[in-house]
Amino acid sequence: MERMKKLTLRVVLLSYLYSTSCLSQIENKDNNIIVVANIDSTEITLSRQQVKNLFMGSSLGYNFEVTTLPPSSLVRVNFNTQVIGLTEDRIQSFWAQMRFTGRKVQPKQIDNVESLLEYVETTPGAVTYLPASTKLPSHLKVLYKTEHF
Amino acid sequence: MSIYLKIIPIGLCIFAGLISASLKAETNSIDFSGFSRVVAGILDDKNATYKEYDDSVSFAPQSLLGIQVEGHITANWSVTTQLLAHTSNEKESSLNWLYTTYQATDALQFKFGKLRTPFFNYSDFKDVGYAYPWISPPQQVYNGFLFDSYEGASASYELVEDNFSINTEAYWGQFQDEITIGGRTVAADVNQIRGIILSIQFDNLKLRLSSHSGNANIELPEITGFADTLNQVGYSSMANQLETAGAVNVYQISLNYDALAYFIKSEAVQISSSILVFPDIDSYYLSAGYVHYPFTIHATFASSQVSYSRTQSTIRPGLAPELDTLSSAFDALYDNLVRDNLDSIGIGLRWDFKSNMALKIDLTRLLGKKNESSFFTISDAEAFNHKANLVQVAWEWVF
Numbered sequence: 191m192e193r194m195k196k197l198t199l200r201v202v203l204l205s206y207l208y209s210t211s212c213l214s215q216i217e218n219k220d221n222n223i224i225v226v227a228n229i230d231s232t233e234i235t236l237s238r239q240q241v242k243n244l245f246m247g248s249s250l251g252y253n254f255e256v257t258t259l260p261p262s263s264l265v266r267v268n269f270n271t272q273v274i275g276l277t278e279d280r281i282q283s284f285w286a287q288m289r290f291t292g293r294k295v296q297p298k299q300i301d302n303v304e305s306l307l308e309y310v311e312t313t314p315g316a317v318t319y320l321p322a323s324t325k326l327p328s329h330l331k332v333l334y335k336t337e338h339f
Numbered sequence: 340m341s342i343y344l345k346i347i348p349i350g351l352c353i354f355a356g357l358i359s360a361s362l363k364a365e366t367n368s369i370d371f372s373g374f375s376r377v378v379a380g381i382l383d384d385k386n387a388t389y390k391e392y393d394d395s396v397s398f399a400p401q402s403l404l405g406i407q408v409e410g411h412i413t414a415n416w417s418v419t420t421q422l423l424a425h426t427s428n429e430k431e432s433s434l435n436w437l438y439t440t441y442q443a444t445d446a447l448q449f450k451f452g453k454l455r456t457p458f459f460n461y462s463d464f465k466d467v468g469y470a471y472p473w474i475s476p477p478q479q480v481y482n483g484f485l486f487d488s489y490e491g492a493s494a495s496y497e498l499v500e501d502n503f504s505i506n507t508e509a510y511w512g513q514f515q516d517e518i519t520i521g522g523r524t525v526a527a528d529v530n531q532i533r534g535i536i537l538s539i540q541f542d543n544l545k546l547r548l549s550s551h552s553g554n555a556n557i558e559l560p561e562i563t564g565f566a567d568t569l570n571q572v573g574y575s576s577m578a579n580q581l582e583t584a585g586a587v588n589v590y591q592i593s594l595n596y597d598a599l600a601y602f603i604k605s606e607a608v609q610i611s612s613s614i615l616v617f618p619d620i621d622s623y624y625l626s627a628g629y630v631h632y633p634f635t636i637h638a639t640f641a642s643s644q645v646s647y648s649r650t651q652s653t654i655r656p657g658l659a660p661e662l663d664t665l666s667s668a669f670d671a672l673y674d675n676l677v678r679d680n681l682d683s684i685g686i687g688l689r690w691d692f693k694s695n696m697a698l699k700i701d702l703t704r705l706l707g708k709k710n711e712s713s714f715f716t717i718s719d720a721e722a723f724n725h726k727a728n729l730v731q732v733a734w735e736w737v738f
Contacts, residue, residue: 239502239542248499249445261694275543275599277632279691286470286737289372290407291463292419292440292450293495 221268222322225334227254228314236334241273244317246284247294254317256297257309265303269319272336373406373738376468380731386723387715389705390478391429392731399426401475401733405435405466415442423466429519435466435488446497453490457508457536458551460593460606462487469735472602472637472689474701477624478714479643479681480608485589486514486553489532506538514553520617520677526558529587543598549591555614556584562616565672569665577669580650585613602628616676618645633691642682647673678711699733 225241227234234252236244244250245258259266261278270278288294300306303320310316311327320326322335378401380392391400407421421436438452455463461476465483468474475481491512498505514529534551562581569578593606607623621644628637650673654666685703692698707713707725717723 237501240499243499243504248497248504250499251445253445271599276597277599277630278694279633279635279689279697280597280602280630282695282737283470286374286467287464289737290374290405290421290467290470291455291457292409292436292438293448 220321220323221272222336222338223265223269223272223319224322224324224326224332224336225273225317225319226310226326226330226332227317228310228312228329229317229331232331234331234333238273238334238336241319241334242275245269245274245297245319246281247288247296253315255313255315257306257316257318258297258299259303259306259319260299260301263302265319265321268321272338273319273334368411370409370411371406372409373404374467374469375404375736375738376466376733377402378468378474378731378733380729382727382729384723384727386719387717387727389715389727389729390475391427392729399428401468401731402426403466407436416440417442429524446499448495450493451491453488454493454510454512455488456486456514456532456551457493457510457534458485458549458589459591459608460547460595460604467737468699468733469695469697469737472628472635472699473626473639473685473687474699474731474733477622477626477639477641477683477685479622479641479679479683480606480624482643482679482714484518484520485587485610486516486518486527486529486532486555488516489514489529491532503539503541505540506536508536508538510534518557520557528556528558529553534589543596545593545595545597547591547593547595549589551589551591553587554585555587555612555617557614557617559583559616562672565668569669572662572665574654574665577650577653580615580648581672583614583616585617587612587614587617600630602630604628615648615650618647618676618678620645620679635689635691637687637689639685639687640683641685643680645678645680647676647678649673678708679714680708680711681713682706695737697735699731699735701729701731701733703729703731705729 225236240250244254245256270276270281274281285296289296300309303324306318307320307324310318310330377398379396379398380400381396382389382392382394385394391397403426404424405421407419409417409419411417416439418439419436420434423435424432434453436453436455438450438454441449443449457463459480461471461481464470465476465481489512491510493508493510495506495508511533514527514532516527517524518527532553534549536547536549539546562583566578566581588611590609591606596603604626605624610620612619622642624639624641626637626639628635652666652669654662656663656666683703683705685701687699687701690698705727707715709725713725
């Protein structure tokens with residue numbers, strides 16, 4: 191059952207990425223995602239549902255500053271597919287609803303992985319998602335990791 | 340004078356004052372954002388119009404531009420205004436929202452000011468077409484017939500657990516403006532508008548339950564005049580049935596499922612009132628969509644049943660010609676009340692061709708009921724068979 195779910199998810203992700211014409215670039219790379227935070231505690235681990243809630247504007251009570259990559263980023267596509275479980279258009283629709291009803295604020299976006307890593311390294315409380323293969327400085331804690339590939 | 344003409348200068352002055360105060364404060368920023376839609380539609384029938392659409396292509400009914408300005412006064416306080424410009428003849432361009440937000444904690448938020456009434460899933464952002472898959476949310480539920488804004492306060496609290504989250508929202512306020520009921524635009528004074536909304540999210544499933552009510556006083560001088568006449572001739576029980584003030588109650592439930600490649604949306608609504616001329620409405624829709632990014636196709640079935648409390652004249656026939664006339668008029672009143680019973684089946688396609696922009700096409704088969712208006716404005720009742728097809732295309736943009 192678990193293998194079937196992983197296989198289905200892999201098929202869905204690969205078709206999705208193929209439809210955005212990125213397949214040739216990613217076939218040989220690790221598409222797993224890690225969620226990292228600049229916090230002191232080593233005790234916190236998050237479930238997929240908690241990560242989804244966090245990146246969709248809910249507070250988990252840890253005073254995190256959520257940061258993300260822009261829609262054009264392949265890492266964001268991986269994250270949307272594996273963790274949020276929604277396509278980019280529906281995520282943008284959700285944020286449009288939140289913005290124009292004054293309910294929630296979209297997380298800060300930073301242009302690329304390098305700048306994002308630098309921001310999170312130097313900002314206490316910042317949390318974001320990165321490719322699993324990213325070399326992390328020791329003070330960043332991994333709160334969640336996908337295991338789909 | 341329209342209430343908006345009164346609010347706008349006051350609101351802008353307050354807003355300008357707060358903004359200039361904030362520009363002197365340390366924590367300050369002003370954010371501009373907005374949304375726009377260009378919508379064209381055509382109805383394939385020359386004997387009626389539907390939502391201002393007739394048998395020639397028209398861009399006016401639903402195209403609009405919304406601008407939102409948000410000023411951050413402190414880390415917890417902000418002021419937001421949203422201005423809306425419509426091309427439609429039936430809608431005034433106006434101040435859509437004007438409120439201040441106090442974010443007490445990450446989970447608790449208060450808003451004060453002019454706010455959109457959050458009756459149903461899409462009620463308070465119905466103008467932001469980009470935010471939902473159809474061009475128009477199903478008319479049977481989202482017919483804009485209730486008081487769509489209020490002046491007051493709202494509070495919302497979110498509880499987030501490992502596997503689920505619950506959002507509770509409550510609001511209270513009043514409304515003094517025009518509403519459209521039974522195809523007519525009338526002045527309404529609604530006080531003690533209040534509601535509570537519970538949203539529960541469990542993985543991909545979202546349940547929303549809400550209950551709303553208000554005390555409405557609707558200006559219908561011909562009904563009030565008729566009631567006065569009935570009182571004068573001693574038929575107060577009949578006059579009392581023509582009361583234009585009373586309670587309006589609204590109940591809503593929806594269940595949505597959102598997976599990566601597909602979604603299901605369903606919503607059911609019940610509106611009831613003690614006011615005779617305010618219809619009792621039961622309506623619902625069921626929608627399913629398939630997503631193959633950047634395309635979404637969807638199909639929707641929707642239905643509304645409208646009824647009115649049955650009234651009948653208690654004047655004995657033959658007492659006097661004038662009384663017979665009054666009696667017939669009273670019975671005719673019930674028969675002539677507008678009934679918007681409508682079934683519809685629609686399919687649509689959405690293409691997210693660019694970030695923050697989408698193109699949509701919707702085809703809707705409207706299945707009205709004989710001898711009823713079914714949301715149509717009928718120009719030739721003899722020729723119209725109460726069925727028509729509506730085609731709409733739209734370009735949506737948020738910025």
